[in-house]
Every structure is written in structure tokens, then in C-alpha cells.
Amino acid sequence: MFGTRGHGGIFTFNRNDGYFEALVRGYRAGILTQADYANLIQCDALEDMKLHLAQTDYGDFLANEPSPLHTTTIAEKCLERLVNEFVHIRNQAVEPLATFLDYITYGYMIDNVVLLITGTLHDRDVTELIEKCHPLGFFKSMATLSAVHSVAELYNTVLIDTPLAPYIQNCLLEEELDEMNIEVIRNTLYKAYLEDFYNYCKELGGETEMIMSDILQFEADRRAINITINSFGTELTKDDRELLYPNFGVLYPEGTSKLAKTDDIDQVKEILNAYVAYRDIISDTSAEKSLEDAFFEYEVKLNKMAFQTQFGYGVFYSYIKLREQEIRNIVWIAECISQQMKSKVNQFIPIF
Amino acid sequence: MSGKNRIPIFPTRMALTTMKSKLKGAVTGHSLLKKKSDALTIRFRAILSKILQNKQLMGATMREASFSLAAAKYAAGEIAHTVYENTTTATMRCRLANENVAGVHLPTFERNERIKDEGASNPQELTGLAKGGQQINKSREQYVKAIESLIELASLQTAFITLDEVIRTTNRRVNAIEYVVKPRIENTISYIIAELDEGDREEFYRLKKVQGKKKRDLAAKEAEKAQKKELEGVLNPGSSRHQPAQQRTILEEGEEDNLVLFS
Numbered sequence: 001m002f003g004t005r006g007h008g009g010i011f012t013f014n015r016n017d018g019y020f021e022a023l024v025r026g027y028r029a030g031i032l033t034q035a036d037y038a039n040l041i042q043c044d045a046l047e048d049m050k051l052h053l054a055q056t057d058y059g060d061f062l063a064n065e066p067s068p069l070h071t072t073t074i075a076e077k078c079l080e081r082l083v084n085e086f087v088h089i090r091n092q093a094v095e096p097l098a099t100f101l102d103y104i105t106y107g108y109m110i111d112n113v114v115l116l117i118t119g120t121l122h123d124r125d126v127t128e129l130i131e132k133c134h135p136l137g138f139f140k141s142m143a144t145l146s147a148v149h150s151v152a153e154l155y156n157t158v159l160i161d162t163p164l165a166p167y168i169q170n171c172l173l174e175e176e177l178d179e180m181n182i183e184v185i186r187n188t189l190y191k192a193y194l195e196d197f198y199n200y201c202k203e204l205g206g207e208t209e210m211i212m213s214d215i216l217q218f219e220a221d222r223r224a225i226n227i228t229i230n231s232f233g234t235e236l237t238k239d240d241r242e243l244l245y246p247n248f249g250v251l252y253p254e255g256t257s258k259l260a261k262t263d264d265i266d267q268v269k270e271i272l273n274a275y276v277a278y279r280d281i282i283s284d285t286s287a288e289k290s291l292e293d294a295f296f297e298y299e300v301k302l303n304k305m306a307f308q309t310q311f312g313y314g315v316f317y318s319y320i321k322l323r324e325q326e327i328r329n330i331v332w333i334a335e336c337i338s339q340q341m342k343s344k345v346n347q348f349i350p351i352f
Numbered sequence: 353m354s355g356k357n358r359i360p361i362f363p364t365r366m367a368l369t370t371m372k373s374k375l376k377g378a379v380t381g382h383s384l385l386k387k388k389s390d391a392l393t394i395r396f397r398a399i400l401s402k403i404l405q406n407k408q409l410m411g412a413t414m415r416e417a418s419f420s421l422a423a424a425k426y427a428a429g430e431i432a433h434t435v436y437e438n439t440t441t442a443t444m445r446c447r448l449a450n451e452n453v454a455g456v457h458l459p460t461f462e463r464n465e466r467i468k469d470e471g472a473s474n475p476q477e478l479t480g481l482a483k484g485g486q487q488i489n490k491s492r493e494q495y496v497k498a499i500e501s502l503i504e505l506a507s508l509q510t511a512f513i514t515l516d517e518v519i520r521t522t523n524r525r526v527n528a529i530e531y532v533v534k535p536r537i538e539n540t541i542s543y544i545i546a547e548l549d550e551g552d553r554e555e556f557y558r559l560k561k562v563q564g565k566k567k568r569d570l571a572a573k574e575a576e577k578a579q580k581k582e583l584e585g586v587l588n589p590g591s592s593r594h595q596p597a598q599q600r601t602i603l604e605e606g607e608e609d610n611l612v613l614f615s
């Protein structure tokens with residue numbers, strides 16, 4: 001794969017990537033602030049939200065929508081805007097930034113591929129599924145999907161051409177695709193992806209490695225914890241569960257081997273008490289704030305830190321993640337307003 | 353007279369007995385139907401109040417369910433498409449059962465979950481394994497509750513409609529008996545009784561008349577006899593003998609002739 005040499009440091013980074021870093025920092029300045037959220041919370045209808053959003057960096061992105069506005073429309077349009085910004089950068093980027101940005105998209109590509117496999121398994125029309133795919137995860141061989149009618153064909157003609165091919169080849173055999181639970185497939189692929197991304201960041205070195213390793217380690221640990229907790233009482237065996245834990249992170253290898261043996265959530269909490277950061281996260285949860293919320297908050301914190309240094313690629317990754325959190329926040333507020341549940345509206349995570 | 357709405361039938365005593373037993377039958381039927389109608393109405397009112405309660409509960413449950421879906425989407429992202437594509441058959445089904453209330457068959461719906469029995473596990477249970485799984489499970493539970501309350505509501509509403517129908521028919525029958533059948537029978541009975549009475553009266557009158565005639569005849573005969581006796585008394589004053597000499601016999605007439613012959 002490309003980009004085995006690290007990117008430039010203080011002296012040479014700006015030559016290739018300075019423009020893009022500046023661009024991203026400009027975008028970052030447009031992320032909604034507490035004041036914006038305060039305005040949004042006070043809206044009584046989605047039309048008011050549209051008005052308030054028009055005064056932020058979002059501008060008239062909802063201008064052409066027909067009158068009864070739906071939360072799904074808002075979500076789509078926000079995502080579209082994010083995708084446009086990303087594609088703008090990606091189209092102009094050179095190596096190794098280009099590969100880094102591609103890595104960011106592989107996560108979404110995995111979701112899309114899983115959706116396609118599911119659709120093919122159940123004999124649905126695969127071309128319809130293309131509309132439901134995440135736009136950041138499009139890959140070139142999507143155009144050939146109409147010729148695919150079985151999982152074997154999907155595997156051989158489409159999946160092999162994607163950048164995900166190495167992950168698929170290493171972890172999954174063609175026959176297994178039919179039998180394995182789709183979520184297990186998804187998580188196996190994601191584990192391979194995370195490990196690969198982590199190694200790539202290590203190769204890049206410099207500020208990128210510093211920032212991204214923290215973020216990716218947290219992601220790996222978070223997935224391990226979530227998989228453990230969510231697999232209690234399901235048909236996922238402990239061995240299978242252990243296979244899904246990524247092989248890096250603060251919890252690896254002791255924490256993960258302990259987690260693989262647990263049976264309930266109290267044991268999990270005990271294990272996590274040994275790790276300071278996670279102990280704090282768990283003690284932060286309450287009836288109002290679930291574990292997921294605490295994880296989101298910690299993730300936002302880590303991502304914000306990426307902008308404190310320069311000459312690293314972490315800003316690109318963090319910008320995408322922060323924007324996603326913002327979209328989640330906006331959609332949450334919109335749902336609370338439209339479902340008349342304003343008492344719960346404050347459960348989003350403010351970013352800046 | 354009141355229109356004479358009665359059953360056309362020949363007024364005999366047997367007809368009267370038949371009509372009387374019919375009336376008894378109508379009265380019993382009427383009271384039974386009334387009881388049925390009352391029982392059904394009580395049940396109807398109970399169902400009505402339950403429906404009201406249930407609808408409110410359902411409104412609240414559905415609201416919570418949609419909200420839990422929003423929370424699940426917040427935590428796990430856009431899961432909808434994967435979930436749709438992954439569905440094969442229904443995990444939650446509904447079964448129709450029959451309930452009998454005062455002779456009325458009411459359909460009821462029951463929840464029928466067939467997961468654990470056939471070892472068919474729910475393939476969707478691992479959705480959101482790495483992210484948002486708990487919120488998804490919570491949402492799933494909320495929606496299951498919502499479906500249960502919907503099933504209950506459906507049972508109640510079908511029962512409501514069926515009962516309404518049946519109560520209407522029963523009431524119609526009750527009213528029919530009370531305002532149509534019974535009056536007709538009663539009118540018929542009174543007509544028959546009237547006819548019979550009239551016949552009786554006629555009979556009586558005839559008898560009286562015959563009696564009177566007989567009396568008159570008797571009286572007339574007496575009078576004639578008395579008259580004849582008077583007449584006799586005038587013609588034969590000396591004869592105190594009561595000889596009924598009016599009629600001489602041929603023998604006596606023959607004696608007179610003998611006197612003439614032998615002199």
C-alpha cells in the first residue's frame with residue numbers, strides 16, 4: 001500500500017498538506033457552539049430550527065425542501081454537506097494524505113458492504129440498496145452490482161475489487177458469508193480495518209501517530225467493551241466474542257482476555273476499574289447518561305485535542321468525527337422537538 | 353276499535369288454548385331476551401371504559417417507543433436499512449381465539465411468539481453489537497410493549513363492534529316481541545274470547561227464547577182446557593156428573609138403533 005514513508009514534519013508538512021489543513025481548520029470553526037445549541041433548543045418547530053441553522057455556517061442548506069420538514073431530511077442534508085466538504089478535500093489531496101483520507105472512508109465502506117451482502121443473501125434487488133448506502137463509503141465497483149445475483153458472485157466480482165479486499169480475504173471465506181451472522185461479519189471486518197489503520201498511522205509517524213493512536217486505541221477499547229456488554233444473553237459465544245476484539249488498545253491483551261470471560265456487566269465494571277480513564281467514564285454514567293453517551297463524550301474530548309497541534313493528519317479525522325457528532329446532536333434536538341419531548345432535549349453532547 | 357291487528361284464525365276453544373300457550377311462550381322469550389340484552393349491555397359498557405383506558409395507554413406507549421427509536425438512532429447510527437434487509441419471517445405473531453359471552457362469539461387476538469420453541473433464534477439480536485446495542489434493545493422492548501397494547505386494543509375493538517351488532521339485534525327482537533307479537537296474540541285472544549262469549553250469549557238467548565215459547569205453548573194449552581171446561585159447564589147444567597159424554601161410541605149408537613128395530 002502507498003504511503004509507507006511518513007509525512008513531513010514542521011519544515012515540510014505545509015508543502016503538500018498545508019492548504020488542506022487550513023481548509024479543515026476553517027471548516028472546524030463553523031462547528032456549532034453552545035450558543036447555537038442554546039438557540040436550537042428553544043425552537044418549538046422544525047421550521048424554527050431551519051431558521052436558526054440558516055444563521056450558522058450551514059446557511060440555506062434546507063432552503064429547497066418542501067414545507068413539512070422531517071428530521072430525516074435534516075439528517076440527510078447535513079450529511080450531504082459533510083460529504084461535499086470531505087470530497088472537496090479528498091479530490092485535491094496527494095499522498096500520503098490521500099491514503100489517510102481513504103482509510104477514513106473504509107469504515108463506512110464496511111457498513112455498505114455488509115448491507116449489500118445482506119441484501120444479496122435475501123435476494124433483494126441490490127441496485128436499490130445503493131441508495132441506502134452511506135455516501136462516504138462508495139467504492140468504484142458499485143456500478144457492477146446490477147449483475148450480481150448471489151453471494152458468491154458478489155464476493156468474486158465486486159468485493160475483491162474494493163479496498164476492503166485484504167480484510168475480506170484474510171478473515172472470511174466465501175462459504176462463511178452465508179452462515180455467519182451479519183453482525184459478526186461486520187465486526188470482524190471492522191476489527192481488521194482498525195488494526196490496519198492503526199499500523200498505518202504508526203508508519204506515518206509524527207503528530208499523526210501521536211493523535212491518532214490515542215483516538216484509535218480508545219475506539220478499539222470502546223468496541224471491545226460494547227461487544228462484551230451487548231453479547232450477554234445472545235447466541236454469541238465467548239470465544240467468538242474474543243475473536244472480535246481488536247489486537248491493540250489500552251485493554252489489550254490483559255483486559256480483553258478478562259473481558260472475554262465475563263458474564264455480566266458488574267464483572268465488566270470491576271475489570272475496567274483498573275484503567276483510570278475507563279473508571280472515570282463508568283463512574284460518569286447515571287440514569288440519564290448511558291454508557292454510550294459517556295463514550296461519545298470522551299470521544300469528543302479526544303477529537304478536540306487533535307486541533308491543538310499542527311502538522312498532523314489527525315485534524316482531518318477529528319473534523320469528520322466531530323461533524324458526525326454535531327449531526328447526531330442536531331437530529332436529536334429535531335426529534336425531541338417534533339415528538340414533543342423537550343424534557344430530554346439536553347441529552348446531546350455539546351462540542352465547543 | 354284498534355285496527356284489529358290480530359292473527360286470522362277460527363275462533364274455537366282449542367284455538368284459544370293454543371293462543372294462550374303462544375302468549376306464555378312469548379312472555380318467557382321476552383324476559384330471556386331482555387336478560388341477555390342486559391348482560392351484553394353490561395359487558396359492552398365495561399369494554400367501552402377499557403377501550404378508553406387502553407387508547408390512552410397506547411398513545412403513551414407509542415410515543416415512548418418512537419422516542420426510544422430516536423435514542424437508538426442517536427447511539428447506533430442509521431440501523432434501519434440493515435434491519436429491513438435482514439428480516440426473513442415475522443418473529444411476533446398474532447393468533448385469533450374465540451370467547452363466548454352470553455352466547456355471543458367474540459373474536460380475541462393473542463400474541464403468539466414462536467421464537468424459543470423451534471430453536472429459531474432471532475437473527476436480529478446482535479444488531480448494534482459494537483455500538484448502541486443497549487439502546488437498540490431498549491427500543492425493541494418498547495416496541496414489543498407497543499405491539500402488545502395494540503393487540504389488546506384490537507381485541508377490545510372487535511369485541512366492541514360485534515357486541516354492538518348483537519345488542520342491536522337482541523334489542524330489536526325484544527321490542528318486536530313487546531310491541532308486535534304480544535299485542536297481536538293478546539288481540540287474537542281477546543277476539544276469540546269475544547267471539548266465544550258472543551256465541552255463548554246467542555246460545556243463551558236462543559235457549560231463553562225456546563223456553564219462553566214452551567212456556568207460552570203450555571200457557572196456551574192451559575187456557576184452552578180451562579175454556580173448554582167452562583163451555584161444558586154451560587151446556588149440561590144438571591149433570592153434575594162429569595161425564596165426558598161427548599163422544600158416544602158406536603156400540604151405544606147401535607143400542608139406539610136396536611130400540612127402533614124391535615118396537
